[in-house]
Amino acid sequence: MSSASVRCHFDFSTQPKSRLLSNFNARIASERRIDRARAMLYAQTERKSGGPMVNDMRRLNRTAVLTELMRIRPASRKQLAAASGISAATVTRAVEQLIAEGVVVEASELVSEQRGRRAVLLDLVADRAFVVGIDVGASNTRILLADLVGTPIEHRELATPVEADAAGLATWLASAARDIAGDRWDHVAGLYLGLPGAVGRDGSTISNAPNLPQVEEPGFLDLVRADADRPVRADNDANLALLGEQHFGAARNAPTAVMVTIGTGLGAGIAIDGRILRGAHGVIGEFGQLPAGPLGTRLELMVTGPGILRLAAEAGVRLDSPADLFATDAAEPVRALRAHFDQAMLIVLTAATVSCEPEVIVLGGGIAKSLARDLGRYETVLEHHLGAAPHLTASELGDFAGATGAVVAALHEVYRGMGIDERAFGDLPVAAEAEPR
DSSP states (O other): OOGGGGOOSSOTTTSOHHHHHHHHHHHHHHHHHHHHHHHHHHHHHHHHHTOHHHHHHHHHHHHHHHHHHHHHOSBOHHHHHHHHTOOHHHHHHHHHHHHHHTSEEEEEEOOOSSSSOOOEEEEEOGGGOEEEEEEEOSSEEEEEEEETTOOEEEEEEEEOOTTSOHHHHHHHHHHHHHHHHGGGGGGEEEEEEEESSEEOTTSSOEEOOTTSGGGGSTTHHHHHHHHHTSOEEEEEHHHHHHHHHHHHSTTTTOSSEEEEEESSSEEEEEEETTEEOOOSSSOTTOGGGOBOSGGGOBTHHHHSHHHHHHHHHHTTOOOSSGGGGGOTTOOHHHHHHHHHHHHHHHHHHHHHHHHHOOSEEEEESTTGGGGGGGHHHHHHHHHHHHSOOOEEEEOSSGGGHHHHHHHHHHHHHHHHHHTOOGGGGGGOOOOSOOSOO
16 A cells, blocks of 8 residues: 555645645635634524523523522612622513513512602512422321412411321321412412431432331322322421521521431431431431440430330339420439430430531420420530530421421422522522411
8 A cells, every 4th residue: 555545635745835824724714704604694593583592691680680589579670680790671671571470570669768760679479379388297297388488378287197098198188288278279389298207319219207107108299299289299307397497497597407306206307518418218317216225225216205105114104294204303213214315315416416517406396395404414415525516406496397398398399490590599488487377
């Protein structure tokens, strides 16, 4: 094979340099003309049809304006321009679009001492959509109806029908949601359930729910969806209680926090840098599964209501209710049981502390209500053993922390569909009221 047969298109060995340079420049000039022609054609198409680039910019501007309005509502166009960094004209176009969609309304005029046209305040159409947050407990179920901006409308506390099977419980939950919504049901955008068990990353696999095993039934959430005819999502009840406290309660100013719920069961939600940890199978924070007692007794059986009564019965001590364990004038046998409880409780708090070094541990649930005067003592012991201790505090949202968190999670799903920037979800919703009326 000759060397000529394998030469490139530009054979630098045989062509004069002047011809090479001329050919190269001609090719570059031709490619540039083609590129300019393509760009002009693309721009003309964009202007005529509102193509991808134009539509993307409109979408981004709409998202920015809507997100800032959610944060600082009510607000004028000028205030939205300042908050979003977008020009006043662009804000006006985005606002016109949102008003046409029925998402935003001109609410009132901004009072000003200056002469001239008064600025008009804009606000979200709060009753455009509603959500239902449900905290399903092994004893009681708390239900909260809220509007688009997170303002509580109705709340209820009902005894959970623990004797029902999975289908019966699903039907009851859907019916309870319909009842609390009443004539607003047609505008309910979704339900969010807090369940006393681990919820997998797929959002449908539920495990570790010994106090309400019906929810572990495969397809349980599908049964609720079918009965409610609405989108239904679920998370662990402690995770949602922490979400509620992050937005409206005791963890508002603590990006790294733990929520420990102690009642019929023991659960914990963990947040680092504002984000709740879940894991592949949802078992993060299941400190109740730790074998901390004699012969591997799990923590959940040592600090929960049923566990306290069982341990008392085994010791031959009569307690009419778990609250009797915390009486200040308790007899010696009860005080001995209380010492065992305190030891187990410190293991729970130590596990929560070393898991993520939280700034605050929030305690909620029926048993936690009896511990308010002991939190300082627990803090002192933790500091002695670990060298530092998080602040221990009672839940500010009380029994409705889980339902409040379920509302927040449900609203985030709605906001995602509305095109609100997910990076703002840590600040949203910003409701005038956080607790049920």
